Amino acid sequence: MTSQDTMAKRDYYQVLGVSRDASPDDIKRAYRRMAMKFHPDKNPDNKEAEDKFKECAEAYEVLSDSEKRQRYDQYGHEGLRGMGMHDYSHMRWQDIGSIFEDILGGFGGGGFGDMFGVGGGRRGRRAGPARGYDLETSVDLTLNDVSKGVEKTIEFTRQDICGECTGSGSAKGAAPGKCKMCGGSGQVAKGGGFFQMISTCPQCRGSGQIITNPCKKCRGTGHVPKKRTVSVKIPRGVHEGQGIRITGEGEPGRNGGPRGDLYCYVRIKPHVFLERDGNNLISVVPISFTQASLGTTIDVPSLDGTRGLKIPAGTQYGSVFRIKGQGLPDMRTGRTGDELVQIMVETPAKLNARQKELLREFAETENKTVSPKTQGFFEKLKKYLGNNE
Ligand SMILES: [Zn+2]
Numbered sequence: 001m002t003s004q005d006t007m008a009k010r011d012y013y014q015v016l017g018v019s020r021d022a023s024p025d026d027i028k029r030a031y032r033r034m035a036m037k038f039h040p041d042k043n044p045d046n047k048e049a050e051d052k053f054k055e056c057a058e059a060y061e062v063l064s065d066s067e068k069r070q071r072y073d074q075y076g077h078e079g080l081r082g083m084g085m086h087d088y089s090h091m092r093w094q095d096i097g098s099i100f101e102d103i104l105g106g107f108g109g110g111g112f113g114d115m116f117g118v119g120g121g122r123r124g125r126r127a128g129p130a131r132g133y134d135l136e137t138s139v140d141l142t143l144n145d146v147s148k149g150v151e152k153t154i155e156f157t158r159q160d161i162c163g164e165c166t167g168s169g170s171a172k173g174a175a176p177g178k179c180k181m182c183g184g185s186g187q188v189a190k191g192g193g194f195f196q197m198i199s200t201c202p203q204c205r206g207s208g209q210i211i212t213n214p215c216k217k218c219r220g221t222g223h224v225p226k227k228r229t230v231s232v233k234i235p236r237g238v239h240e241g242q243g244i245r246i247t248g249e250g251e252p253g254r255n256g257g258p259r260g261d262l263y264c265y266v267r268i269k270p271h272v273f274l275e276r277d278g279n280n281l282i283s284v285v286p287i288s289f290t291q292a293s294l295g296t297t298i299d300v301p302s303l304d305g306t307r308g309l310k311i312p313a314g315t316q317y318g319s320v321f322r323i324k325g326q327g328l329p330d331m332r333t334g335r336t337g338d339e340l341v342q343i344m345v346e347t348p349a350k351l352n353a354r355q356k357e358l359l360r361e362f363a364e365t366e367n368k369t370v371s372p373k374t375q376g377f378f379e380k381l382k383k384y385l386g387n388n389e
């Protein structure tokens with residue numbers, strides 16, 4: 001269980017510094033420029049640059065994918081929930097380069113690896129197992145779910161190993177061929193003599209093999225988007241924006257690496273009557289001025305329906321009554337908050353003749369016996385006017 005504050009997200013076009021009608025090439029170029037600028041290799045120990053780097057990666061993921069871009073254009077950041085976005089906030093920046101090495105494979109010949117120098121084997125991407133990417137999705141809860149805790153079924157789309165080729169990327173029966181560029185070693189040498197540089201082969205991206213007859217289902221990538229349903233236990237007392245980690249439900253790892261995780265972010269639907277304030281619930285309840293002055297018992301909304309609340313005679317507008325233990329449980333201590341009922345006294349707007357008559361009569365008596373608070377007010381006002389004369 002981890003938690004994360006929901007940060008206000010910036011506009012993706014703004015992040016990459018492109019116009020809303022930018023072409024895919026413009027976006028690619030802009031991302032490349034920004035990613036170079038904020039790359040942590042160039043900005044060591046600079047958290048801000050790292051965050052910017054991640055922000056750019058996220059923006060690029062959306063704007064480079066026509067389906068995600070369209071959703072974003074139409075619905076903004078909200079529209080991307082459940083679209084199988086990578087969760088960059090939990091990702092090591094070292095892994096981000098390799099995502100886009102895939103996306104930008106073949107871009108400008110050398111690909112992303114060359115551009116960042118990650119292909120040189122320094123990060124050991126070539127042979128070692130790599131953990132799969134984290135994904136994020138969201139779950140909608142009611143305040144009742146928050147109160148009691150709940151088990152939710154969530155559906156999301158993730159890249160999964162292609163069932164047709166079991167991830168090899170080659171059509172059934174076809175064996176991959178040896179990469180011609182590196183002769184199967186996965187590495188290529190640049191320059192000569194002492195200064196020879198060894199880097200990952202851009203053609204096969206280090207595998208040493210090239211798919212000659214690609215699998216039709218996944219077009220040689222070895223994975224396909226797949227719908228997945230998982231069950232998530234939501235603990236009591238969760239808050240808006242908190243992320244629940246579901247271990248091993250992210251994308252598959254490479255070279256036998258483990259799957260990434262899925263982060264399920266909590267969204268809480270507004271309640272008709274109750275508003276959350278920490279572990280307390282607030283309700284606003286209107287009563288008539290006669291109820292307020294004479295006292296009564298009213299039904300107030302609560303999480304499990306309604307609950308009787310005694311209104312004492314002489315209740316003032318805005319008074320708050322506390323119903324102990326009718327709030328939400330605290331996630332850590334389990335202690336339950338209270339419900340705070342705020343009273344709004346309504347002034348009658350439509351009166352019939354009889355009511356008017358009664359009120360006039362009442363008003364006449366009031367002149368002689370003004371209520372204590374009002375009396376104090378008039379005395380203060382008299383004094384105030386006297387001082388100003
Ligand atoms: Zn396949």
Ligand SMILES: [Zn+2]
Pocket residue numbers: 179180181182183184185186187201202203204205206207208209
């Ligand atoms: Zn190669």
